[in-house]
Amino acid sequence: MRVLRQFHSFIRSFILQVIDSVHSLFFRFIPIKQFRYAACGPHIAAFLIAFAITFPIGFYLNLYVVFEGSYLKRRIQLFRYFTVAMLCILLNYLFLKLFVEQFGWYPTPSAMTATVIVTLCSYLLQQHYSFRRGK
Numbered sequence: 001m002r003v004l005r006q007f008h009s010f011i012r013s014f015i016l017q018v019i020d021s022v023h024s025l026f027f028r029f030i031p032i033k034q035f036r037y038a039a040c041g042p043h044i045a046a047f048l049i050a051f052a053i054t055f056p057i058g059f060y061l062n063l064y065v066v067f068e069g070s071y072l073k074r075r076i077q078l079f080r081y082f083t084v085a086m087l088c089i090l091l092n093y094l095f096l097k098l099f100v101e102q103f104g105w106y107p108t109p110s111a112m113t114a115t116v117i118v119t120l121c122s123y124l125l126q127q128h129y130s131f132r133r134g135k
Contacts, residue, residue, distance in 0.1 A: 015040075055085060067131030080130035088122045 016036075023035045030038075038044070059081050063074075070077060092114050099110035 055082075058085075062126055062131060067127060067133070069133050070131040072130075072132060077130055081126065084122060084125045084130055087125070088118050091121060092118045 019036055019039045020032070022039070023030075023032055026035060059078060062081065063070075063077060072080075095114035095117060096107075096110055099105045099113060100107055103110075105113075
């Protein structure tokens with residue numbers, strides 16, 4: 001039981017340090033309590049856990065299964081893969097906002113359409129940028 005309490009204390013303080021350090025960029029606009037709530041909501045936690053699992057698996061599969069033969073160094077590929085992943089997250093968010101709030105579409109078809117568009121963009125960017133072949 002004591003080990004669990006120590007583990008909990010360590011994880012809690014680590015998460016608070018990360019959240020509070022990011023909050024330092026926004027402290028003029030949003031109070032710390034609301035920022036912590038927004039950063040720790042269940043949907044955000046689910047997203048971060050899923051990203052932490054799928055990012056390394058996706059990089060490995062793209063590197064060794066889908067886009068073999070790239071001449072770029074692994075660290076360059078990883079950085080570019082991360083950049084494209086961040087761009088795709090932003091695109092997904094923007095397309096959902098556009099389809100639901102501007103076009104008035106229902107959320108499910110909006111998500112499906114955004115997924116198709118973002119997947120196509122991701123594939124093309126990974127092929128021609130992250131895992132480029134030949135010079």
